[in-house]
Amino acid sequence: MNKIDMNDKKYTMKTANREALIGIGLVIFHFIWWFTFAYGFGSRDVSDYKYIFGLPAWFFYSCIVGVIVISVLVYIVVKFFFEEVSLDLEELEKK
């Protein structure tokens, strides 16, 4: 790992910062999805609820579909946008 790594410090730090911003973006998207479906469909009267696979529609979209969507997004983001950088900048190592 601590070989002749071409990454200079600045580049690594930039990558790290960008990936943190992606994390914030994801969590905001996740929150909006979760909130919109849960309270958008869930605030109706119970007798008007629609059901999908036996579950109330608000729950199905917000929780089940939401979880699947976010897992797929996480996979895509990590596979295609995250970079493998070396974590040892200077060769420091233990005490």
Next chain:
Amino acid sequence: MNWEASVTLFGTIALIFLIGLTISRREKASESFVQDYFLGGRSLGGFVLAMTMTATYGSASSFIGGPGVAYNEGLGWVLLSLIQVATGYFTLMILGKKFAIVTRQYSAITLVDFLKERYQSKWVVLLSSFSIIVFLFSTMAAQWIGGGRLIESLTGLSYHSALFIFVITVLIYVTLGGFRAVTITDAIQGSIMLIGTIILLVAVIIAGGGIPSIISDLQQVNPNLITPYGADGSLTPAYVSSYWVLVGVGVVALPQIAVRAMSYKSAAALHRAIIIGTIVVAVIMLNMHLIGVFARAILPGIEVGDRVMPLIALEVLPPWLAGFVLAAPLAAIMSTVDSLLLLVSSTIVKDIYINYVNPNPSRKKVQRISMGVTAVLGIIVFLMAVNPPDLIIWLNLFAIGGLEATFIWPIIMGIYWRKGNKYGAIASMIAGIASYIVFQSFYPQPLGMHSVVTSIILSLIAYVGVSLSTNYKYLGN
């Protein structure tokens, strides 16, 4: 006493521990006992990292208390608990590479180490050590109560003997094994949890006659159970949303999570952990809490929420399988307790003893003190758990909020904002802890939200305000 279930339960636990100890023993020791014992020598791979994160966080609050509350509140509580899926990716993405790089530069082994190097201040060290010890103590007590309850419900032993068995197992294990052993068992435990919750959920759905019939049963008991608003309509959107801070994004600030975010091997391990972690947390949280809700349709009238999981498992599964499946929550609690114990003892040994009492102890001596402190701590928590309060989840959430309010800005701003300084960090910790305790005691839901939100905002203001206004003192650096 239910022998068949007890045998598989304890058998599974014993097997997990044996594997963990054997594997961790086989790894060769590096020069630094402290680094090894408390951090596993920064060698975690992606799968183990994901599982240890999941197991550490998915503690008694989710596995015993959580399904219990879901039983009473209905689908609204599942909605709330699924917020935790965000921790699967968010924590590792935010702390991510930057934290790993910085802590390697500092040779930091604990969270307090990192804060000490970043802020160069004795007061930061003392304040953070203090809040780790106080808050994690209450978390640990809560976990031990959960473990005791579980063994009690499953085996029919008395609460005290159950607690005793639980404590002895944990103590032996942590004292002997250290961090690496704990993370390896976490990985196995995480896998059992994953499989166990799937088996149990399927069995519950079959026992209830399919999802549609369970949902309509619930609707007859109380229509609110299938709305997002909780059994008595008290789960308002603002309140539930504020849990995005408490059990979602705020989790980055928990010391037991942060320490894991500095222990992995490489960027590739981190990437794998983010993907695996998100999926595993999602499956476990969804299954666990749905089991709690559905159990209401099958076994109505359970009074103590903590007993829902064990009772429903015994109801819908053959006893030996119930024992195996319940090894999962028990394992979750144990791994949480294991890592908390290690964390508190590392705070005492590494952050206080080595920093301020004896800077250059021999390896032998550190080893003896580390194990000794770990064991003594365990015994003290046991004594606290002997007379427990009823619903462990609230105790637990109190501690989680307190830690988050203390640490979130000193950690996050410490990595991402150069101008943050020790005065800001101290101000933010004090503002965070103090306001959280005050709000919790006198005004628990400011603006309809969990009080952790207001405390985190206050501590951010303190951090930024004080850092900026004292910045001239810092120019030399």
